[in-house]
Amino acid sequence: MQPARAALVGIDPGGKPDFAESMAELGLLASSAGSEPVMTLIGKRAKPDPAYYMGSGKATELREQMDAHQADIAIFNHALSPVQQRNLERHLKRHVIDRTGLILDIFAQRAKSHVGKTQVELANVRYQVSRLVKAWSHLERQKGGIGMRGGPGETQMELDRRMLENKAKRLQAELAKLQKQQATQRRARERRDVFSVSLVGYTNAGKSTLFNALTKAGTYAADQLFATLDTTSRKIYLPEAGQAVLSDTVGFIRDLPHQLVEAFRATLDETVRADLLLHVVDASSFDRQQQMLEVDKVLAEIQADQSPQLIVVNKIDRVPALMARGPVLRYHRDGRPAAIYVSAKDGIGLDLLRETLAEIAKNTARMKPSEETSSVADFEQEVPVKRWESLDFYHSRTGVYSPHDA
Template sequence: MLDRPVGGDAVILVSIDFGEPDYEESLQELRQLAISAGMNIVGTLEGRRAKPDAKLFIGSGKADELKQMMQDAEAKVAVFNHDLSPSQQRNLERMLEARVADRTGLILDIFAQRAQSHEGKLQVELAQLEHLSTRLVRGWTHLERQKGGIGVRGGPGETQLELDRRMLRIRVKQLREKLSKLKQQRGMQRRSRKRSGVMTVSLVGYTNTGKSTLFNRLTQSGVYVANQLFATLDTTTRKLYIPEAGAVVLSDTVGFIKHLPHALVEAFGATLEEAVQADLLLHIVDTASDNREDQIVEVNKVLNEIGTADVPQVLVLNQIDRAGLPAGLERDEYGRISKVRVSARTGEGLDLIRQVLIEHYQYLRQQLSAPQLDASVVI
């Protein structure tokens, strides 16, 4: 039974089980992504295949079934829980006579809606253009027309498609140059903090695990918090002061998700660079989630990809109020704190986070003999 659309884009979700062990979790994430994008889910089409169909991904039979579902529900968009090739996306749109989005396109759309800072918007635009670069032929009806003239209109015999691709390459180059300048500015700021002996800490973790709530608790900030995927995109940095550790610069970074588009990892390299350059990573985990172990693996996979393998990390097992667990800590074989159990919502166990920061600061002092620096926020 299909629900009638009541608001937002009416969409049909499409998810095919190719035998992956995390299929149900992936489908649930797709639903959350669609809701986060403001879409109205009016139906879900599922199926099983050994491998994707080369032409339509889901095969002609399922494609016919999808078209009928969309007509019955008056849906105008089909969102796939997979990455589609440009030709598959084009073939599906022609057959369905409707828009088709894949998982990467959906995530990019959410990022475009949520980015607030100038740098964040530049990063999102870069990722979108790189994703679009192989899909320029989709939806065009004038590609075979030749354009004469010079400059922006293209040279003699240049097709509209060639012109579009050339303009896209120019814009991508411009965005990379702007982001490179911003990266240099951040590098100067970090070097200044290092010279001042300021300890830098980054909050990392799976999306929607409570990172921003914990960040607000620790820094007395007002970072946007919502029970949705990718509620926070732009890195937010605040300075707090702990008498036993001096100044600490805390950064709240974008959350991760399974099958995070590689284009986004690259485009948000500047944002994730805060994690690469940090003295300590606080890896926030939703203790109440049944998939927390898989989520930890996914986050560490991306962190290793961006070069944080050597950055010390402490697991912060959040939401113990939902899991019915007490606050506490665990130490590794070297006596250093490796895990803490807290609740960012209730504030239980936040003194343990403070203890983590103090002990790591003392460790850095032993290694670097770094001086302290005053700051304005006391916890």
């Protein structure tokens, strides 16, 4: 089956520094969903048009370009209202999907476990409920009379909404049951005093590759967005600290749909309850600083922003300056580990990472949470940098050194 030929559409409101990176990311998302991007249309508009999001003239230009490129589907890098989506589909005479719908489609394709599938289905139902507001003309017809569903005068839209809301309640109850099972497993670990570590980070930062390298688990890892959706936990041995549990979780992304954050509470509970978060950062990404901030936004939304963090700068094999320096551990001024530089693919720095985790595990019981908490802001505060291209200067100013120099 041939992949759908997609037109990528972005409207720049002006003053958005990461607009270009966001559009590049949209192309990766479209490819991850199984589409083939064949054209890109970019416009500028300070305020979205209520009817088309873009102006009517730009919508006509989009239709003409889609005809020329034989594009089957228009993918917008924005959240469209139901009315905007309906109007665009009528004007373009093609299917239209927004960023939220695209991410939900990828999640639906990738979820494997019962928990993951239930979470994605719940997010999809909530999204469909939001699409019912005057979305289609057939929803305005009324149903009533003998043998018809609903009472007299009840509209088709109301019936559909009630059906979806009942389905959402059922899925929510099912997820609550699954969360109770997970809570029981966590309590068992806590009784055994097992140190728990959770991998977090922007999608495609290399979390699953790092997870496999540390645990030899052999879980699926690929150079694509949202390769991992389901939480996987494995035991690891830390020198002089004993056993710990490492969990790999779903990656985050800018403008992550709220429906997904809410639905994935069961998966993200491992993050909230972890003794330590390994915040994995892609060293080769030009947008890494913004990606770190996006991860912190989601952590704040799930109330995990105060959890202790160790930043793991991964993929140093793709950055010659970092590769020449090799694995490095950087400390805060108070002596706590702040960031470690590794290549999970090549195994560079993993021994240093294990030693660092062991040291943190041994000290965790003796430290107050407020003394151990670190974040992107803490990591960046000593020498403000606009972009991480100045990493070498940044480290020379703040004194990067290995633990053997301490």
